[in-house]
Amino acid sequence: MADTLVAEQAANRTTVQVDLGSRSYPIKIGRSLLAEAGAEIANVLPGARLAVVTDETVARFHLDALRTSLDAASLDHTVITVPPGESTKCYAEFERVCDEVLAARLERGDAVVALGGGVVGDLTGYVAASVRRGMVFVQLPTTLLAQVDSSVGGKTGINSRHGKNLIGAFHQPALVLADTGILDTLPMRDFRAGYAEVVKYGLLGDAAFFAWLEDNWQAIFSGGPEREEAVARSCQAKADVVAADELESGRRALLNLGHTFGHALEAAVSYETSRLVHGEGVSIGMMLAHEFSERLGLIGPETVERVHKHLSDAGLPVKIQDIPGQLPPAETFLDIIAQDKKVTRGALTFILTRGIGEAFVEKGVEPALVTDFLKEKLVP
Amino acid sequence: MADTLVAEQAANRTTVQVDLGSRSYPIKIGRSLLAEAGAEIANVLPGARLAVVTDETVARFHLDALRTSLDAASLDHTVITVPPGESTKCYAEFERVCDEVLAARLERGDAVVALGGGVVGDLTGYVAASVRRGMVFVQLPTTLLAQVDSSVGGKTGINSRHGKNLIGAFHQPALVLADTGILDTLPMRDFRAGYAEVVKYGLLGDAAFFAWLEDNWQAIFSGGPEREEAVARSCQAKADVVAADELESGRRALLNLGHTFGHALEAAVSYETSRLVHGEGVSIGMMLAHEFSERLGLIGPETVERVHKHLSDAGLPVKIQDIPGQLPPAETFLDIIAQDKKVTRGALTFILTRGIGEAFVEKGVEPALVTDFLKEKLVP
Structure with missing residues (x-):
């Protein structure tokens, strides 16, 4: 699959082909792609009508450029705007956006386009999966996190009061356009948080x-x-x-490196993004995964130190104490981890590592070991 | 595929295997299957926990038998009851049932079971498709219509204010148990309406x-x-x-024989089931499809007469005038047909026929021909 990473020198573009049989699709990566979105979409979906879903913040910065591009390509489109923030991933917005797509009279071969970060992408993808039992889906991710994470894998969905992303579908996009120039307008904290996921790909399987x-x-x-x-x-x-x-079902779990601890930290601060955003939780979670692996004798202190140095150099939080405010005791973290959907019939599953780029899935972790480890880590 | 229809003489059972690669599943057909549901489900899903979704009417007649059977097989289960009737296929019930499945703490390998007719099956299937992005789905259809129609094909969904079944997913069940004894308790009108779909399979492709x-x-x-x-x-x-x-995308459209006219009739009476239920609309719709085919010179009057005789013998309505109350003019029917989701880019698609068992898809039907035809058919 390595040969599918094709450098398109002329257009200063890179294309990553996601190979999923009949559901394969390209991710195009490059500066100014938003301005060329009309031509790119028309190329894949000639004559399609579009419903563009975006949030109010992204719309302010980028919607005009997209509409100009769609108009230039004679792509008929309607725009549906949702409020920014995680609370938009709810049943009520799902219903509203579905009904607006239907009100626009899109047919099954037409496309639903997500212009935004992870929240917009997750909600819009689930709408695309559901309206008429499946419309064409196009993603224009506007954050680093969405470009390197949500744009691959087809996971879409909304939150339930029982937890995040519990209602949704696997629905692959037909096309992803990742405009890396857009990231210049991203707040530094959001850029850094997305970068934590970039580091994750190195740590989980690619030391080089x-x-x-x-x-x-x-x-x-x-x-x-x-x-x-x-x-x-x-x-x-x-x-x-x-x-x-x-x-x-298996290997994909490696992508959760840093996420079991990270999700628990996010839940512990009630998903208050003023205290912790997802990528920051992943950063601290990856440090904890490495420190826990060291505790189990899987890696030495020099590996932990190397990960620590790189994440701190990039300005990311690296320890629980970097989170402002009070945190619950270790036992509460264990409860949260045990409720996580990645738990299989009572046993704790963690992604551990044997070195940089050598993460693996460990399904039988003893809960008491984790509690003891977290107790130490929680000492102020 | 004909050899997959296996007669299991000993148990007085028939199994139809639906061949869909990794998503293949069996439909078991026979009397008293509900009493054996526990053993059958345990056989396919050993150790699974279940959420049984049913409506109040079906629960009154059949829930005890199912629970006894599940208990006997030591299958842990929770029951979620919805109101009977088409209005249950809505966003609000979808949300409520999803949240109840999550509240029961079912994991991804556990199963959501539909005990009921088409409404329960469609809603429950969509819930199963969506919770945790896909749970195992088991169908126990309790009407003739659900046994011969909804139990094959994987179509699930709910209604939007823009139309029926516009929000949903393709989600195949792991197992279908069609207890034909249950049909003894069905009101005769519902049995007849389901029978119209049985006749449809003969008319569309199997003269014998x-x-x-x-x-x-x-x-x-x-x-x-x-x-x-x-x-x-x-x-x-x-x-x-x-x-x-x-x-x-293609041949499956044949299953809509009688449904373009039939859906228009249902919409024309605002889906008031006191005036017309789905199968009755299909019966009249199949007659209209044959009469329209005769008008186009595709079949002779003796074929129309033969279809007419069988449907009337079975007590089904065979002409528009069989529907009680006022109906809108032909132009309104055309508008309804043109809004139907089976319309592709403006052209009218109809399933027509060249004889008993010889239906075909005709995508370029002239709207004026249909209007003239319906004007005649609407004369009291």
Whole structure:
């Protein structure tokens, strides 16, 4: 699959092909792609009518550019705007957006387009999966996190009062356009949080990529061509895992490196993004996964130190104490982890590691070990 | 695929295997299957926990038998009851049932079971498709219509204010148990309406089956072993079409024989089931499809007369005037037909026929021809 990462020198574009049989699709990566979205979409879906779903914040910065591009390609489109923020991933917005897509009289071959970050992508993808039992879905991810994570894998959905992402569908897009220039307008904190997921791909399975990130992270942040390479290599890494395990039965669990601890931290602060955003939770979670692996004798302190150095250099939080405010005791974290949907019939599943790029799934972790470990980590 | 219709003489059972690669599943057909549901489900899903979704009416007649059977097989289960009737296929009930399945703490390998007719099956199937992005789905259809129609094909969904079944998913069950004894408790009007769909399978592609129905319909109604054979041959006919076209791009449209006119009639009475239920609309719709085919010179009057005789013998309505109360003018029907989701880019699609068992898809029907035809048919 490595040969599908094709550098298109002329257009300064990179394309990652996600190989899923009849559901395969390309991710195009490059600066100014939003301005060319009309031509790109018309190329894949000639004559299609579109419903563009976006949030109020993204609309303010980027909707005009997209509409101009769609008009230039003579693509008839309607715009549906949702409020920004995680609370938009709810049944009520799902119903409203579905009904607006239907009110626009889109037919089954027409497309629903997500212009935004993870929230817009997850909600819109689930709408696309559901209206008329499946419409064409196009993603224009506008955050680094969405470009390297949500744009690959087909996971869509909304939240229930019982937990996040519990209602949804696997629905692959027909096309993803990741405009890396848009990321210049992203708040630094959001860029950093997305970068944590980029680092994850190195840590879970590609030591050379991690080493490359150590050398090039500043150019990625400042917007050099290394940014496109980082996005492409991340998408390719996830695409390789997903192609091997589309419906998440085995190897795909590796993508949860840092996420079991990370989700627990997010839940512990009640998903208050002023205290912790997802990527920050993943950063601390990856440190904890490495420290826990060290505790189990799987890796040495020099590996932990190397991960710690890179994440702190990039400005990411690296320990629980980096989260402002009070946190619950270790036992509460264990309860949260045990309720996590990645728990299989009572046993605790963790992604552990034997070195940089050598993560693995461990399904039989003793809860008491985790509690003891977290107690130490929670000491102020 | 004909050899998959296996007569299991010993148990007085018939199994139709729906061949869809990794999503293949069996439909078991026979009397008293509900009492054996526990053993049958435990056989396919050992150790699974279940959420049984049913409506208040079905629960009154059949829930105790099912629970006794599940208890005997030591299958842990929770019951979720919805109101009877089409209005249950709505966003609000979808949300409520999803949340109740989650509240029961079912994991991804556990199963959601539909005990009921089409409404319960469609809603429950969509819930199963959506919770945790896909749970195992088991169907226990309790009406003739649900046994011969909804139990094959994987179509699930709810209604939007823009139309019926516009929000949903393709989600195949793991197992269908069609207890033909349950049909003894069905009101005669509902049994007849389901029978219209049985006749449809003969008319669309199997002249020998239609001739067999002419000879055996009374035994099917009265509960002889011909009933199991009729259900099995109907399921097999639909399974063959669906296997060839799972996501409804071509041949599957044949299953809409009688449905374009039929849906328009249902919409014209605002889905008031006191005036017209779905199968009655299909019966009149099939007559109109044959009369329209005669008008186009595709079949002779003797074919129309033969279809007319069988449907009337079975007590089904055969002309628009059989619907009580006022109906809108022909132009309104055209508007309804043009809004139907089976319309492709403006052209009218109808299922027409060249004889008993020789239906075909005609995508370029001239709207004016249909209007003229309906004007005549609407004369009181």
